[in-house]
Amino acid sequence: MCGIVGYVGSKKAAPIIVEGLRKLEYRGYDSAGIAIHDGNGIEIVRALGKLARLSELLEKRTLEGTTGIGHTRWATHGRPSEVNAHPHSSGVVALVHNGIIENYVALRQELEKEGVKFSSDTDTEVMAHLVHRELTRGAKPLFKAVQRALGHVHGAYAIAVASREEPDVVVVARYGSPLVLGVCEGESLCGSDIPALLAHTRDMIFLEDGDVAELRATGIRIETVTGEEVQRKVRRIDWSPVMAERGGYKHFMLKEIHEQPDVVEATLRGRVDLVNGDVHATEIGVSPELAREIRRVYITACGTSHHAGIAGRYWIEQLARVPTVVELASEVRYRDPIFYPDDLVIAISQSGETADTIAALKAAKAQGAKVLALCNVVDSAIPRASDGALYTHAGPEIGVASTKCFTTQLAALLMLAVYLGRRRGTLDEGRARETLQALWEIPNQMRDVLGDADYVHAIAKKMTHAKDVLFLGRGLGFPIALEGALKLKEISYAHAEGYAAGEMKHGPIALIDETLPVVVICPRDAHFDKTVSNLEEVRAREGQVIAIATKGDEQILEKSQYQVWLPKVRDEVLPLLTVLPLQLIAYYVAHLKGNDVDQPRNLAKTVTVE
The missing domain is CATH 3.40.50.10490 (Glucose-6-phosphate isomerase like protein; domain 1)
Structure with a gap:
């Protein structure tokens, strides 16, 4: 969601920023914009829709500046529109933002009482006004004003800020939303993700929560929001461009x-x-x-x-x-x-x-x-x-x-x-x-x-040659059994069925023999005893039991061949955990078979026909 790119150096900033934003299109967006400092002031261009529309507008303008920030927006506060698109401005400040400011309503009301007029429905505009307010109160340079402004903010953010008064500086900060810095000779860059920067450098700094950084052509300085100077390690990225879009993952x-x-x-x-x-x-x-x-x-x-x-x-x-x-x-x-x-x-x-x-x-x-x-x-x-x-x-x-x-x-x-x-x-x-x-x-x-993915991979190896797989669950485990079976069918092309565990004896039990893997969702919830009785029925017919169970459950350990352990949580939230190993099983089985995991045969991402 959303993408940020910033540049400070000796080259024209606009083409570099737009190309970086293109590398972030996979994140999804509904509008885009750019702010370029031309040495005298900041010019902002924004457009609803795709980057092609922004590029059309930029072709009609001459943006010669070598410092700038850009953004692709995925709407959260305020509908998709040019008015709500980033960058937002206040006085001498232009700002782009990813994340959600949780206390923006209170901050907006406070600023409105001080006479501030808002031009958008976004939470981001609040941050632009906060930075400008700190500048007018004497918090200079821009770096100090951003630090002080962030002291009022609660929520998640990655921001990039430029000021008309400082033509060779971009200030960035992050908390709960990713931001990467690119280290180059004679220029500095920032981006929401690695792909935006790879065309310019493979040396990158990953900001941590609470970091504020000042980007200049001569280098990068990092402090915490509270003013403590910190050093962050420069990392060498060896990914290919395609791998970079996948964050280094294979698929x-x-x-x-x-x-x-x-x-x-x-x-x-x-x-x-x-x-x-x-x-x-x-x-x-x-x-x-x-x-x-x-x-x-x-x-x-x-x-x-x-x-x-x-x-x-x-x-x-x-x-x-x-x-x-x-x-x-x-x-x-x-x-x-x-x-x-x-x-x-x-x-x-x-x-x-x-x-x-x-x-x-x-x-x-x-x-x-x-x-x-x-x-x-x-x-x-x-x-x-x-x-x-x-x-x-x-x-x-x-x-x-x-x-x-x-x-x-x-x-x-x-x-x-x-x-x-x-x-x-x-x-x-x-x-x-x-x-x-x-x-x-x-x-x-x-x-x-998800940290136990390697163990799930080992279980998936045992299932690679299975032609049929049965998934069983009760209560909130039932829809997860259905989902686990669907995932396996979609990408591994193995036949799989999800069943309410109590229904097994009404038909599917006829399928069970020593060749059939049966995934049983049996955490310690309100249905545990009944689910275990169904697990016993599978065992009695020599089915291969893969149990999704609560960590430390000795009873399940004795009654199943393979186990994936989950932490003990309230029953209501169990589906968000029980589905994870089933997704991993489907992924690893499909990958081990050599299937196209991301684009399985006969399927489309968006089904726009009946």
Whole structure:
């Protein structure tokens, strides 16, 4: 999501910045802009849409400056528009920003009381005004003003700042959002990711949280926000350009699997209120009054998004106590379904362009139902056709087999269940706080699980030649079993089925013999004893049991051939952990078979036909 490029040196900055932004297009964006210091002042050019539009505008201008900053924006606060595009300015300052400023509303109100006029809906403009305010209060040079301004900010940011008063300087800072510096002879660069800089240097500095850096043609100086001078190691990057776009991973899918802790944090950021046990999500358009009036929630989606919807049904019914239906979007309009004005229809799609889901939501709206889009792509077709939108902020997903979009959908649905439950009075503050605290801690626990990827790789080697695989789960483990089977089918081309564990004896048990791998999702949750009884049935027929279980569970260790261990967490957040080893299994099996992991046969990333 979003991309930053900055340059200080002796060459024309504009072409270097635009080309760097092109290398970041894979991150996704809806607008772009550039600010160039020409020695006398700063000229800003911004455009809605792709970089081609910005390039057209730049062809009509003469930007000779050798210092500048650029940005591709993926909308969070404020719709995609030229006005909301970066860079933003205030007085002598131009600024670009990735991330979310959590206290921007309070800061904006404070600045407005001081007479500041805002020209956009973004949280970023607040930061430009803060830096300018510090300059007017005497905090100079720009480096010092940025440090002081950041002392007022809570949230995640990577910023690059230029000032009309300092033509040979760009100041950058990061906290919770990546920023890389390029070290060259006679020039300095910054970028959101390595690909933006590789054409100019392979020597890079990775800023750490709380770092503020001053970029000059003569070199780079780094301090913390509090003014402590620090040294960061210069690293030599040996990646090819294609590897650089994949962050050094062999495939986009593997990169996206490992991005999940970060993108789940992005989904939660600015929305979770741990103090009051609540969720701030006014953008979805579900008022407290509407939340109380809902008589039924109707979730519709396809594929992986449908599996997320099944998990959402558990959460909404348990926490908000609303009857909830989940239906495949491809079936909705062909059976003439009935919708009511007091239905809340949730249309889930990672792309926002899924044809079947669009048709389903249109059928719901035609009968007067309220429609909420749960989507990753801002201003795509499904959000535009809906009454409100809950964006997941997963960033672009290149691999056709969805991974990070799925886990961010899970996080968003659990937040939505809490949001509804608090407003309906069915969820008390204590339980809400415990649930949200568990969700808030999940990204770090996801990192721990992904740290065992090598062990999962060893298990996948044992499954490479399997023609059939069975996935079993109960409760919130059931949609994860479905998702695990789908992932394996999509990219390894092995036949796989996901089943509710209790249904195994109603048919699939006939398939079990010593050649069949059976993945059993059996953490220590409310369904543990019943799931273990199904695991025993597999063992009795000599099936190969791969258990996804809670760390230290001796009972599971005795009853399974292979185990992937998870930390002990609340039942509500288990799906965000249990799915990770299943994604890795699918990836490694497909890779070991030599398949095209990112572009599996016969599949498309966005399904725009029925």
